[in-house]
Amino acid sequence: MNSTNPFALWRWEALFQNFDNVGSGFLRTFQVAVLALALSLIVGMIIGILSTAQNWVPRSIARVYVEIFQNIPLLIQIFFMYNGLAMAGLVLSEFTIGVVGVGLYHGAYVGEVVRAGILSMPKGQHEAAYSQGFNYTQTMRYIILPQMVKSILPPLTNQAVNLIKNTSVLAIIAGADLMYAADSYASSSLNYGPAYVLAGLLYFLLCFPLATFSRKYEEKLKKNDSIVVDIPEVME
Amino acid sequence: MIKLQNVNKYFGDHHVLKDINLEVAEGEKIVIIGPSGSGKSTTVRCMNFLEEPTSGEVFIEGNQLTAKNKLEVVRNSSAMVFQQFNLYPHMTVLENLTIGPIKLQKKSKKEAEETAYRYLDIVGLREKAMVYPSTLSGGQQQRVAIARSLCSEKKIILFDEPTSALDPETVQEVLDVMIQLSSMNITMVVVTHEMGFAKQVADRVIFMDEGTILEVGSPEHFFENPTHERTKEFLSKILR
Ligand SMILES: Nc1ncnc2c1ncn2[C@@H]1O[C@H](COP(=O)(O)OP(=O)(O)OP(=O)(O)O)[C@@H](O)[C@H]1O
Ligand SMILES: [Mg+2]
Numbered sequence: 001m002n003s004t005n006p007f008a009l010w011r012w013e014a015l016f017q018n019f020d021n022v023g024s025g026f027l028r029t030f031q032v033a034v035l036a037l038a039l040s041l042i043v044g045m046i047i048g049i050l051s052t053a054q055n056w057v058p059r060s061i062a063r064v065y066v067e068i069f070q071n072i073p074l075l076i077q078i079f080f081m082y083n084g085l086a087m088a089g090l091v092l093s094e095f096t097i098g099v100v101g102v103g104l105y106h107g108a109y110v111g112e113v114v115r116a117g118i119l120s121m122p123k124g125q126h127e128a129a130y131s132q133g134f135n136y137t138q139t140m141r142y143i144i145l146p147q148m149v150k151s152i153l154p155p156l157t158n159q160a161v162n163l164i165k166n167t168s169v170l171a172i173i174a175g176a177d178l179m180y181a182a183d184s185y186a187s188s189s190l191n192y193g194p195a196y197v198l199a200g201l202l203y204f205l206l207c208f209p210l211a212t213f214s215r216k217y218e219e220k221l222k223k224n225d226s227i228v229v230d231i232p233e234v235m236e
Numbered sequence: 237m238i239k240l241q242n243v244n245k246y247f248g249d250h251h252v253l254k255d256i257n258l259e260v261a262e263g264e265k266i267v268i269i270g271p272s273g274s275g276k277s278t279t280v281r282c283m284n285f286l287e288e289p290t291s292g293e294v295f296i297e298g299n300q301l302t303a304k305n306k307l308e309v310v311r312n313s314s315a316m317v318f319q320q321f322n323l324y325p326h327m328t329v330l331e332n333l334t335i336g337p338i339k340l341q342k343k344s345k346k347e348a349e350e351t352a353y354r355y356l357d358i359v360g361l362r363e364k365a366m367v368y369p370s371t372l373s374g375g376q377q378q379r380v381a382i383a384r385s386l387c388s389e390k391k392i393i394l395f396d397e398p399t400s401a402l403d404p405e406t407v408q409e410v411l412d413v414m415i416q417l418s419s420m421n422i423t424m425v426v427v428t429h430e431m432g433f434a435k436q437v438a439d440r441v442i443f444m445d446e447g448t449i450l451e452v453g454s455p456e457h458f459f460e461n462p463t464h465e466r467t468k469e470f471l472s473k474i475l476r
Binding site: 122124125127132133138142 | 311323340
């Protein structure tokens with residue numbers, strides 16, 4: 001008779017015999033996170049630049065985008081893509097929904113980071129560029145964005161951490177991601193304890209190094225008197 | 237070369253420049269002095285439209301500056317040196333000097349670098365070409381900024397208090413570079429309180445007070461017999 005302790009040794013053994021599923025869930029989560037991060041960086045860069053333009057039209061577009069994606073729960077956005085778009089005839093794979101859904105959602109947050117980064121650059125940089133004859137686009141491309149990247153690296157990394165954790169919403173549409181794999185293993189085997197602990201550990205394994213890097217890098221920037229972009233933590 | 241005609245500037249309802257009229261000839265060296273808040277910076281910033289006048293006209297080499305053509309005129313005609321240097325911190329000294337000529341004047345990298353080294357020699361910083369600005373002293377940074385303003389070989393260089401942010405020991409090295417420039421055929425408009433510099437290079441000194449040009453004259457005029465009471469008062473303070 002096996003022990004009924006939820007963390008009994010035999011439960012761990014059983015879990016590792018079924019590691020394949022959890023392992024491929026982990027891999028899936030990793031893939032979704034990397035691609036969604038890439039998408040969110042591209043979208044965020046565009047939104048951030050639009051939101052600091054002199055003309056009000058791009059500024060409004062960026063504003064509307066950010067407000068919509070930040071003020072509707074990610075879960076609803078994912079459901080919308082899964083069910084809503086499917087009803088309209090556009091059926092996307094769970095993988096695509098993960099990348100696009102999480103990517104667009106975090107694109108709004110990255111956009112705010114980029115915006116704060118652009119605005120944190122000293123006025124003198126814009127003035128020097130203008131006094132040489134650089135136009136707005138050239139000023140952004142050669143002067144502002146390259147030096148901004150360094151100062152927004154910490155908040156961007158925090159975004160990456162949030163993004164990785166948020167890929168777990170895929171579980172809800174059977175996305176075959178880490179959370180889903182752990183959850184389905186747990187409910188079929190009743191090995192809830194080890195399954196969730198392992199899943200948590202694997203998320204931690206992805207996120208902790210990033211969070212640590214972010215913190216260390218920010219300390220380093222502060223020590224060098226570089227510009228530090230502080231984003232109020234409004235997520236989750 | 238530069239002409240300001242009835243230039244007025246308001247910030248909100250603060251009347252900062254009041255009917256400024258000024259003509260600067262090609263190659264002329266102008267020094268602008270005056271108390272804090274009198275409108276010196278605003279005046280030079282109107283010359284490249286970093287500030288656009290509320291009314292009045294600005295002409296550069298005969299072309300009227302407008303919101304539409306300002307970038308093109310600036311690109312072709314003028315450079316600026318700032319109190320806070322405003323070097324690009326993510327670029328080496330050499331890149332700071334060549335980015336403008338390469339991207340704006342469409343010079344080749346090689347040509348731009350040769351020019352850059354030539355001007356680095358003039359400001360005495362050739363050996364700093366590969367370092368980043370943050371490793372330099374204030375005086376060195378300002379000399380790099382001056383070299384940058386020279387690299388695009390414009391006819392006009394505007395200086396807004398180039399030595400005011402410097403440690404007293406490094407002021408002279410920057411002034412020496414500027415004195416050297418004055419022998420080139422560059423039109424210089426310099427906001428500064430360095431009267432020694434004014435005496436040595438200025439063709440005309442302009443005294444501004446409360447948004448107007450109160451008095452114009454040679455440096456000697458200002459040292460020997462300034463007309464206005466306000467001018468005397470101001471000079472007695474800075475020459476003390
Ligand atoms: N961007 C701005 N917005 C509002 N007011 C401004 C702005 N720039 C300058 N002013 C005001 O205009 C007046 C003239 O400023 P300006 O900078 O031209 O003076 P200045 O003679 O250069 O003084 P200083 O010696 O202190 O540099 C000041 O009262 C200043 O407060
Ligand atoms: Mg000033």
